[in-house]
Amino acid sequence: MHGDPIFDLFNFLIGNTGDYNRFGSSKYISVIFYLGLLAGGLYIAFLNWSRDPEQRTAYHFWVAAMRITAAGMWIQGTIWKLPLPVAAGFKYWLEQEAKYSSVPILAMLVHSLFIPNIALLQPVVYLLEILFTISLTLGIAVRLIGIAEVLFTLQLWLGLYNDPTEWPWTYMAIIYAHGMFAAACAGRSLGLDHLLRRGLHRVPASSQPLVARIYALSS
Template identity: 30%
Template sequence: MTTAMRQRVSGLDERTSGWVIGGARILAGLLWLANLHWKLPPAFGEDNGGGLFKYSESVTRNSPFAPFTWVSEELILPNFRFFGWVTLVVEVLLAMLLLVGYRTRIVALIGAAWSVPILLSVIYYDGADEWSWSYLMMIGLHLLLFATDAGRHLGLDGVLARGGDAARRALTIVGSVAIVIGVLGLFVARSVSFAGSEAALLGSDAGFANSDGGITRRWELKFVFFNPLWALLTILLGVLLVIGARGSRMARLALAGGAGFGVIAVVVFITQTFDYLRNDGEVRVVSTASNAALWGAFALAGVLLARRSSAAAVPGSDG
C-alpha cells in the first residue's frame, strides 16, 4: 500500500470514527429528550402517586443503598416539587447540550453522575421489570462521551474551534434540520387545531394488543409535539438560520432565528404541559420540556454559530 493510499485510509477511518462518536452523543441527547414528556410539572406525580414521584417514593422501600434511602426520605420527598423542577431543568439541559455538542465533556460527566440516582431509583421500583444493565450502559455511554471529547465530532465544540467557514456550514445544517423537523411536525399536526394546547406527536407510540384488545405494552419514542403554529415557526426560524449562513451581512438573520427559537423554548417551558392527542383519540397530558430542549438546542446553536461566523468574517467581505 502506497503512502498516499495509507493516508486516505487513515483519513477515512478518522472521519468514520468521528461520525460514530458524534452519533453516539446525539443518541444520548435523544435518550434524555425522549424521557422528558412524562415528568409533569408542577406536581411531578406527587398529587396522584404517579410519574416521577412513584420512583422516588419507592426508594424508601426497595433501595439497596442505605445512604440514598436516607437522602430520599429526609431531603428529596419532603421537598419533592423542588426536586422535580431541578430534575426537569437538568435533564432539559442535558438533552439540549448533548444534541448540539456544546461543553460536552463537563455535560457528559454530569450525565453520568445524574444516571446513578436514576439507577438506584428505578432498578428496584416494585411496579416494573427493569433491566439493570441498561442503566449501567447509560452511565458508561456518558463516560465514553467524556473520554472521546464527543462534542468535537459533529458538535459545536469542534465547529467553534475551527473558524467562520465551518460555522457557516454548520449553521446551514442546523437550519436545514430545523426545517425538516418543522415540515414533519406540520404533517403530524394536520389533525389538531392550529394553535392551542392540543399537540400531535413527532415520534412513535406503537402498541402491542392483547387478546381483549387492550394495550399491554407501548413502544415509546416520544420526542417532540407539534401543532401547526409551532411547526410553521420551526420552519420559519430554520429558514432564517439557513439564510443567515450565506454571509456576514446576513448573520443578523441567523441571530434573529436563534433568538426566536430561544423565545419559543422559554414560552413553551413556562406553559408546562400539552394535551397530546393520540391516534386512537385518547388525550394524554405531557410535559412541554422536550420541545423546550429541542428549540433550546436550535437557539444555542444558531446564536453561537452566527456569532462565530460573523466574528471570523473579513472586514468588507460578504462571506
C-alpha cells in the same frame, strides 16, 4: 397495537404519544423546541463536515450520531416529568428509590428530604435533563455534561438496584455510553465544541478570559 421503531420515532417527533397527548395542544411547545434543537444540531454537524476535512471520517460521524440519538432519550424522559405541579410518574419512581435503594443513606435522603420537597426537586431534574438534551444535541460542553450524566444515572442505578421490575444493567449501559461521550469529548465530533475550540485555538491560552478557559476544560 404494537408499533415499530420507525413508526414510534415518527410519532414522537410529531408529538403523537401517550405522554405528549395528555397535555393537549400545549405539547407542541416541547415538540417545536426539540425539532428546532435537532435542526440546529444537524446544521452544526453539516458546518463541521463542510468546513473541516478532518471531520469527514466514520469515527466522527458515528460518535455524533450516537450523541444526538442519546439526546433523544433525555428529551423523551422529560415529557412525563413536566412539573405541572408534580408528575405522577416522577413521584412514583422517587418512592421506588426510597423503597428499593441499595444504599441506606440514599434511601433515607429520598424518604426524608427529596419526597417532602418533590415540588422543588422535580423542576430541577426536569431542567437538568433539558440541559443534557441541549448539550448532546448541539455537541457543546459534552465532556463536562457527560460526567454529570454519569453521576445522575449512577444515583438511579443505586436507587433502583433492588427494584424487581428494573434491570440494573440498563443503567450501567447508560453510564458507560455517557462516560465514553465524556472520555471521547464527543462534542468535538461534528459538534459545536469543535467549532468553538477552533476559534479558541487562534488565541494564546494565556490571553484567553477565564470563561473561555473553563469552557475549554468542559469541552
